[in-house]
Amino acid sequence: MTAKPSEFAFLADSIGKSFWGNPVLKAASLWARPGLITVLFGLNGSGKTTLIKAALGLLRADRGMVQFHGCTFLAPRLHKLARLGLFYVPDRGLLSRRMRVEQQLELITARFGTSRLREWLERLDVLDLLSRSTHQLSGGERRRVELAMAAVRNPSCLIIDEPLTEIEPIDRSLVGGVLRQMAASGCAVVVTGHDVADLMALADEVIWMVAGTTHGLGTPDEAKAHHQFSREYLGTRR
C-alpha cells in the first residue's frame, strides 16, 4: 500500500484466516478510496471472498483490523459497518427468497431513504421485475436487482463480489456504468471478478491476491506492466 490510512474510505489490514489449521489468508489487506473503483483480482480459490467476508465480519478473522469512517474494528460486524454507510453485495445470497423485489427495495428505502429510487430502477431496467420473487429472476436480472439495491442505498463504500458473473454481454457496460456513476458521486467501490478486460477498463486501482496475501499493483497500466502478475494471472508473459 502506498497511501496513508486517512486516504482510505475502508481499510482491512493484515487479515489472517485459517481453516482447520490451513492458512487461507496470511496477511491480506483490502482497501477502498472515495471516488475510485478498486478491483481485486486473484485465481479461483485464492481467498478473495474469504478476505471480503473476514473483513466484514461474516467470517471470524484470526487477526487483523478494519478501519471505516474513522472507527477501528478488531472484530468487525457487517451490521455495524452498514450503519456507517457500507453496502455489501455477495456473489449470491443478498436477496431473500421470501419477499418480492419491491418489498426488498422498500426495506432499503424505509431504513435509509432515497430520492433517486425511480432513476436507479429505470437505469438498471428493474421496473418490470418489482412484482417478481427472487426465484423468478434469471441470473442477470438478479444481479441488476442487487446492484439497484446497492445504488438505492447510496452507500459511501460498496463492496461487490463478481458483479459481472451471469450478466449478459449487453448488460456489462450498463453495470460498469452504474458502478462508475456511484464512484463519481464519491462512493468507494471494491469489485472482484475474473472478467479481466471489462474490469481492467473499469478499474482505477488493482489489487492482486496470491499466496494468501495481497499486492497493490497501482493503476491498470501499472498492473499490466507487473511481471509476476502478467505471468501468473493474466498469462500474457511466459
Added chain:
Amino acid sequence: MLAVFELFLPTTRVALLIVIIVGLLLRLDIKRAHEDVLLGNLGVSGLGLWTMTVVPVLLLELVAGVAGRILLGPGA
C-alpha cells in the same frame, strides 16, 4: 439453572421447554437470514433479533410461573 426451573409450574415447565425449542429453531432461522446478508446491510444484527423476539417470551414465562406458584401454592 435447575433451581430456577423448579420455580415454574409443571405445565409451565412443559411450555417453557416448548418455548426454548421454538426459540432455538427461530434462532437458527434468524441465523440463516442473517447470513443472507440482507439484514446485515440494513444494519440489523442477528443477535439483536434474538434478543427482541425470544428473550421477552422467556421472561414472560418466568413471571407467569412465579406468579402461579405464589397464587396456587407450592403443591400446584
